[in-house]
Amino acid sequence: MRKRTLGPLLVLILLVPTVSASGQTLSPTPGPVITARAAEQADERHPADRRKVILDADMGELNDDAVTMFMLAKHPSVDLLGVTVVSGNTWVEEGTADALRQLELIGRRDVPVVAGAGEPLMPGRKVRLAAENALYGKAPWAGAFDSPRPPAYDRLPRPPYGGYPSTHPSTSAAADFIVNQVKRYPRQVTFLEVGPATNLALAVRTHPEIVPLVKExxxxxxxxxxxxxxxxAAEFNWWFDPESARIALRTPFPKQTIVPDDVCVKVRYTKAQYDAITAGAPTPVKTMFKDLQGPMFAADPRRSTFLWDALTAAVFLDPQVVKTSQSRYVDVDASFGPDYGRALGYGLDEFSAPANPVGTQRATLILDLDMRRFWDLYIGLLRRP
Incomplete structure (x- = not known):
């Protein structure tokens, strides 16, 4: 397969990304000084025996990102350090409001929500989208690009489910939050990247010293x-911001795992799972499911949908859910054209490494799941009080 390279302009931009796509200046220095008492209180909130994770998501209203957040927030052995929000399926302002409000509804106001990149890394992505549509046909779904960007998380075209949140997002940039948490808990933090990888790309480009400190x-x-x-050619997350996906995947993290669309299309959520989740005594999550999904299943009991990001949460929460995986060197086509955003996988053994594009990293692709184990985990967590 022909190697593809990024142009000189991209190289220059990627080397000096001091301002996030949302317009927030990224700090080149470590986080604020933490007093002994503040550190003690922080340790009380983040017990050492819990698995630490940051969720980076293009959050929506009870979409797969939101369900992923619920799964992490409700698991007894998980320490959800924070939710960083990025534009993708929704604008970052919409995702921030949805994350705040939904965490309020489940009683997890303690989880920080941090607004991140509002636009893809490379300027002009929306302009290139218009060119893509003209040349190769209109994409069936462009996520945030299908609607105007709101001015603020508390000034949306319509308020989130249940009204605007009473809590507020963190004042830091998402990339800075990621850096600070990884430095605070070296080799302990797993990063769940279930949206476009813009926030992660900004974090590793401004603070490359965190790379060996990330657990996975x-x-x-x-x-x-x-x-x-x-x-x-392309799946949505990596198509929305191919340059950021390429940067993240080419970063030599200690461990990278990918839950691709290949396995996601094998799992369909139906009325049977909806009924199992919503049965019994009411909880905030059950009420949300009934209010937002109940009318859809009433109108069409045979409807079904994919769960995408929830599979990523399951792989993190219970590695035994994985039945089949494969190791490959991975990359993303970031050259404008019909393959823009395409996922590329090379080499199945160490000896093929010289034939792979320079700079690619090895990752584990999840290709099949234990469905019974997955549904037990998924339904069980969403039914928890």
Whole structure:
């Protein structure tokens, strides 16, 4: 397969990303000084025996990102350090409001919500989208690009489910939050990347010293051995910001795992699972499911949907859910054209490494799951009080 390179302009931009795509200046210095008492209180909130994770998501209203957040927030052995929000399926302002409000509804106001990149890393992505549509046909779904960007998280075209949140997002940039948490808990933090990778790319470009300190990055993204779900070549997350996905995947993290669309299309959520989740005594999550999904299943009991990001949470929460995986060197096509955003996988053994594109990293692709184990975990967590 022909190697593809990024142009000189991209190289210059990627080397000096001091301002986030949302316009926030990224600090080149470590986080604020923490007093002994503050550190003690922080340790009380983040017990050492819990698995530490940051969720980076293009959050929506009870979408797969939100359900992923619920799964992490309700698992007794998980320390959800924070939710960083990025534009993708929704604008960052919408995702921030949805994350805050939904955490309020489940009683997890303690989890920080941090607004991140509002636009893809490279300027002009929306302009290139118009060119893509003209040249190769209109994408069936462009996420945030399908609607105007709101001015603020508390000034949306319509308020979130249950009204605007009473809590507020963190004042730091998402990339800075990521850096500070990784430095605070070296080799303990897993990063669940279930949206476009803009925040992660900004974090590692401004603070490359955190790379060996990250425990693992688990992505929901890419379509390797099947057509994409947005274009014939590309899956949505990596298509929305191919440059950031390429940066993240080429970063030498200690461990990278990918839950691609290849496995996501094997799992369909139906009325049977909806009924199992909503049965019994009411909880805030059950009420939300009934209010937002109940009318849809009433109108069409045979409807079904994919769960995408929730599979990523399951792989993190219970590695035994994985039945089949494969190791490959991975990359993303960031050259404008019909393959823009395509996931690329190379080499199945160490000896093929010289034939792989320079700079690619090895990752584990999840290709099949234990469905019974997955549904037990998924339904069980969403039914928890």
């Amino acid at each position: 990055v688990i992505y929901m993204g890419g379509a390797f051995d099947k057509p994409g779900n947005i274009t014939p």
